[in-house]
Amino acid sequence: xxxxxxxxxxxxxxxxxxxxxxxxxxxxxxxxxxxxxxxxxxxxxxxxxxxxxxxxxxxxxxxxxxxxxxxxxxxxxxxxxxxxxxxxxxxxxxxxxxxxxxxxxxxxxxxxxxxxx
Amino acid sequence: xxxxxxxxxxxxxxxxxxxxxxxxxxxxxxxxxxxxxxxxxxxxxxxxxxxxxxxxxxxxxxxxxxxxxxxxxxxxxxxxxxxxxxxxxxxxxxxxxxxxxxxxxxxxxxxxxxxxxxxxxxxxxxxxxxxxxxxxxxxxxxxxxxxxxxxxxxxxxxxxxxxxxxxxxxxxxxxxxxxxxxxxxxxxxxxxxxxxxxxxxxxxxxxxxxxxxxxxxxxxxxxxxxxxxxxxxxxxxxxxxxxxxxxxxxxxxxxxxxxxxxxxxxxxxxxxxxxxxxxxxxxxxxxxxxxxxxxxxxxxxxxxxxxxxxxxxxxxxxxxxxxxxxxxxxxxxxxxxxxxxxxxxxxxxxxxxxxxxxxxxxxxxxxxxxxxxxxxxxxxxxxxxxxxxxxxxxxxxxxxxxxxxxxxxxxxxxxxxxxxxxxxxxxxxxxxxxxxxxxxxxxxxxxxxxxxxxxxxxxxxxxxxxxxxxxxxxxxxxxxxxxxxxxxxxxxxxxxxxxxxxxxxxxxxxxxxxxxxxxxxxxxxxxxxxxxxxxxxxxxxxxxxxxxxxxxxxxxxxxxxxxxxxxxxxxxxxxxxxxxxxxxxxxxxxxxxxxxxxxxxxxxxxxxxxxxxxxxxxxxxxxxxxxxxxxxx
Amino acid sequence: xxxxxxxxxxxxxxxxxxxxxxxxxxxxxxxxxxxxxxxxxxxxxxxxxxxxxxxxxxxxxxxxxxxxxxxxxxxxxxxxxxxxxxxxxxxxxxxxxxxxxxxxxxxxxxxxxxxxxxxxxxxxxxxxxxxxxxxxxxxxxxxxxxxxxxxxxxxxxxxxxxxxxxxxxxxxxxxxx
Numbered sequence: 039x040x041x042x043x044x045x046x047x048x049x050x051x052x053x054x055x056x057x058x059x060x061x062x063x064x065x066x067x068x069x070x071x072x073x074x075x076x077x078x079x080x081x082x083x084x085x086x087x088x089x090x091x092x093x094x095x096x097x098x099x100x101x102x103x104x105x106x107x108x109x110x111x112x113x114x115x116x117x118x119x120x121x122x123x124x125x126x127x128x129x130x131x132x133x134x135x136x137x138x139x140x141x142x143x144x145x146x147x148x149x150x151x152x153x154x155x
Numbered sequence: 156x157x158x159x160x161x162x163x164x165x166x167x168x169x170x171x172x173x174x175x176x177x178x179x180x181x182x183x184x185x186x187x188x189x190x191x192x193x194x195x196x197x198x199x200x201x202x203x204x205x206x207x208x209x210x211x212x213x214x215x216x217x218x219x220x221x222x223x224x225x226x227x228x229x230x231x232x233x234x235x236x237x238x239x240x241x242x243x244x245x246x247x248x249x250x251x252x253x254x255x256x257x258x259x260x261x262x263x264x265x266x267x268x269x270x271x272x273x274x275x276x277x278x279x280x281x282x283x284x285x286x287x288x289x290x291x292x293x294x295x296x297x298x299x300x301x302x303x304x305x306x307x308x309x310x311x312x313x314x315x316x317x318x319x320x321x322x323x324x325x326x327x328x329x330x331x332x333x334x335x336x337x338x339x340x341x342x343x344x345x346x347x348x349x350x351x352x353x354x355x356x357x358x359x360x361x362x363x364x365x366x367x368x369x370x371x372x373x374x375x376x377x378x379x380x381x382x383x384x385x386x387x388x389x390x391x392x393x394x395x396x397x398x399x400x401x402x403x404x405x406x407x408x409x410x411x412x413x414x415x416x417x418x419x420x421x422x423x424x425x426x427x428x429x430x431x432x433x434x435x436x437x438x439x440x441x442x443x444x445x446x447x448x449x450x451x452x453x454x455x456x457x458x459x460x461x462x463x464x465x466x467x468x469x470x471x472x473x474x475x476x477x478x479x480x481x482x483x484x485x486x487x488x489x490x491x492x493x494x495x496x497x498x499x500x501x502x503x504x505x506x507x508x509x510x511x512x513x514x515x516x517x518x519x520x521x522x523x524x525x526x527x528x529x530x531x532x533x534x535x536x537x538x539x540x541x542x543x544x545x546x547x548x549x550x551x552x553x554x555x556x557x558x559x560x561x562x563x564x565x566x567x568x569x570x571x572x573x574x575x576x577x578x579x580x581x582x583x584x585x586x587x588x589x590x591x592x593x594x595x596x597x598x599x600x601x602x603x604x605x606x607x608x609x610x611x612x613x614x615x616x617x618x619x620x621x622x623x624x625x626x627x628x629x630x631x632x633x634x635x636x637x638x639x640x641x642x643x644x645x646x647x648x649x650x651x652x653x654x655x656x657x658x659x660x661x662x663x664x665x666x667x668x669x670x671x672x673x674x675x676x677x678x679x680x681x682x683x684x685x686x687x688x689x690x691x692x693x694x695x696x697x698x699x700x701x702x703x704x705x706x707x708x709x710x711x712x713x714x715x716x717x718x719x720x721x722x723x724x725x726x727x728x729x730x731x732x733x734x735x736x737x738x739x740x741x742x743x744x745x746x747x748x749x750x751x752x753x754x755x756x757x758x759x760x761x762x763x764x765x766x767x768x769x770x771x772x773x774x775x776x777x778x779x780x781x782x783x784x785x786x787x788x
Numbered sequence: 789x790x791x792x793x794x795x796x797x798x799x800x801x802x803x804x805x806x807x808x809x810x811x812x813x814x815x816x817x818x819x820x821x822x823x824x825x826x827x828x829x830x831x832x833x834x835x836x837x838x839x840x841x842x843x844x845x846x847x848x849x850x851x852x853x854x855x856x857x858x859x860x861x862x863x864x865x866x867x868x869x870x871x872x873x874x875x876x877x878x879x880x881x882x883x884x885x886x887x888x889x890x891x892x893x894x895x896x897x898x899x900x901x902x903x904x905x906x907x908x909x910x911x912x913x914x915x916x917x918x919x920x921x922x923x924x925x926x927x928x929x930x931x932x933x934x935x936x937x938x939x940x941x942x943x944x945x946x947x948x949x950x951x952x953x954x955x956x957x958x959x960x961x962x963x964x965x
Contacts, residue, residue, distance in 0.1 A: 070537050072925035078539075081388045083742040083751055085890070086925060089916045114923040116823040121539025123524075128534060132524045136517045136546055143509035147502065150493070450812045464813050472806045479802060483795035526812050 058098055065094050065104060068121050069111060078121060157221040157302065160214065164207050164300040171203040171258070172290045178283035181276040193279055197265040200258040200286060208242075208255050211299055215242050220310050223303040224248060230312035230719040234689050240323030241313045246447060246463075247299035249326055254293065256327075256334040257286050264338060269359070277345035278338070285337050288470050296463050312719035315691065321381045329374025329401065333439040335367025336408060340436035340478070343429050347481050352429065352489045357419035364415050365636075365778035368408050369771050375401050376767045387727040387740035389660060389755045391763070394540045399522045400442030406515040407435040410508040412774075417501055421566055423493040424501070426486050427508065433478045440471045450526065498571045503561025510554045517546045548602050555609040555648065558641055559616055562634075581612060603652050610652075613645035636780060640773025647766030650759040657735075659756040664749045673754045676737065677701040678710070683750070691715045693726075696741055696750070700730060710739040712752075736760040822923050822941040829936050830921040834911040837888055837896055843911030845936065847885065853934040853962045854883045855955070857907070858919060858927050860891040861899035866928045869945035870903045876951060877906035882959065886910040889919050889927050930955075934962055 066080035071087045079087035090111075097107045111119050123129045178196045211224075215238050220226045228245045229238055243249045261282045269275045293299065342360050346352040378401065383391040392398060411431035417424045448464025495501040521538040528534045563574060575582070589604040617638040663671045671678040679699040686695045698710040713726040727740040738755035824830075833844040848854050857873060859866040877884045886907035888896045893912065900910075913919050922931070923941075932940040932955070940958050942950075 118535035122541035139516045140513045475802045479798045
């Protein structure tokens, strides 16, 4: 199973500025490693992760924005690949239910107590 | 020999099954009690499971591979401690451990002599119902004593990632927490049936709640610490579904301990207490269900079997539906009016409990949402750490705020204006200071600096009121535990935030002879060599840590190659300095020329664990200090 | 007796979650559905393994559905799957194409010599870049393509019985249209 005779890709990024490199790292932390369940590609050195890192570096070099790179990845692999859920029709409940629960609780506690003030 | 053990152990499990079924009879006839038989049956349960568990340990120690479980999880050349921890490093064995702890709690509880026998009998009966359910489960769906059909010369071995001393004690500690809440649950059901949830109820259950809570906290912390140094991902909490599954009961339990305190002092918040007692245990079960049924995508999932999942699901459903139904028809009769006013300590506790519930809902929804979108819309989604950080941060700020002020309010009524006036200098200075600092240092944002300053206030005010004797004779105050735990939480939060802000990391493709640099430290890669370990071979790197031309220490990260089962693990090497951990991890080399080395500087890690230890200590102190005497009941 | 009916609301939630968990049990989350399904096949042009020609997305553009299999010689499940691909290739009117993913050319040729060649054309994706364009993450992966659109994606090896159960029904249905 061990892939000994691998073709190895060096992660050369000499032509990247520090700001670009930071952007790259922040993006790596947002992209899920598909083969290692739960890790981001930043944390993983699986081959697949290294490939994706290279693709992202290349796209940064080409001057693409973070949003463009993310939507490229989503188009290929689905929402799953991005660590932070987007804010759209699919996720309104995810973001709003805790808020509703919080507001309900505040109302609940205040309504029980307010008559005693 | 093996067949004899097979029969004996299965008979023992059946004995436990039968005695726990017999023990549930008080549920149907609550006024009839006989103290001898209740502890007698509990003793039978304990001894049957204890012997069965002892037999399983024996089988692992002698490496009897005619048993399937031993074959699948052990290996003759494994070090002794991992043969032992292999007993509960798998699904079946850990379920037996779970039952052992269930019967242990049942046994101890049945030993106490209460004046109100009905309480005790009912609690033991409900507890025995749980024991019955789980024993049924292992007997038919996860029997640890199953003979294998083939003759194996040697076993497959324990997953090397689990071969770790910390992970040997992590499951028992965590289970003491989880299962401890089963007793609290049983006691709540008993109280509901008797319609008597009052100060005495609270004073009996209080030490148990605090002990279980302390164990749960310790169990989660051990798991987190293990993930920190073993996984080598540079973090201690990943918001992984399995971690979330253990955090959810903890959040409910934390709200519960506060309710129990209010109930003991003020005889109010009955409904809250009961609902939280039910929720805490149910969330432990949900956690078990999620982890064991394999419906989660996680690094930790260890046994996936839909049949088992279905059993736990049905069991969970009966427990939840039954207890909430009972609650719905009985709760009107147990509630005592809350006489406190809006500005009072109990309001503060209620608000914070609600914040805990909101955080719980965040964790719950974050864990379940991907399952739901996948099921209903066939859309996969990842809910990563960022989601939790965004949603929980504002909640935590309000939470710490009320942690500071609530204990300073009177139980019944306080003047808000007095409190504000008494703390106005601290308030104004802290708020303006945090605002200025957030403008000045762009490293911290406003919410981070607010958390740090509020936590600082929390630490100081807690320590001040915890260690200053108030009366003439009191040297240790009864709220010592509370103050230690609260101060610990403040310290913990400061460490969490600073750690997140100040962590540094860098990844290098390094060769022997290279000098790597990370924020002022130089890492000299001296050599790499092959080393033979107990049951593995390893590649060990030697890296010197240098600062200002002085060698400070040496790192020895390893890559280990285990053959049984064939696995490669990466061992981190951590140097714990007082203010920060320096952390080196090697990735599995992909070629001959270089190896990818990751360097981390993780500030305040020691302080973070110290805060956690204070929290646990606070819980234990409250459990054992100044208990109401049980014989008054 | 009078009850506070609000207290019964949690029971509804419990039933709801019970049903939800029940269906989650039989739902396999480990295999991701590809967002590419129903979409146009991304364009690519790669060299061929067994000749000097080129293999590109246009080769798969016909009105008759074709199969594209992503494989490599180092991938053990691909070896397991190979007989199933051979069976498919020997059926009438079914074209199977291959994309050799991050492999050594000699090893790949050896693999084909040893186990037979079910592929009409094999492209070489040495860098894995075409694989990323196709959303490949765990080979073997198999696509069914018609009119330049992805109809279906199968992750993991195809078992022989899955030809009858999954692959053929889709192919037959599409051919009739």
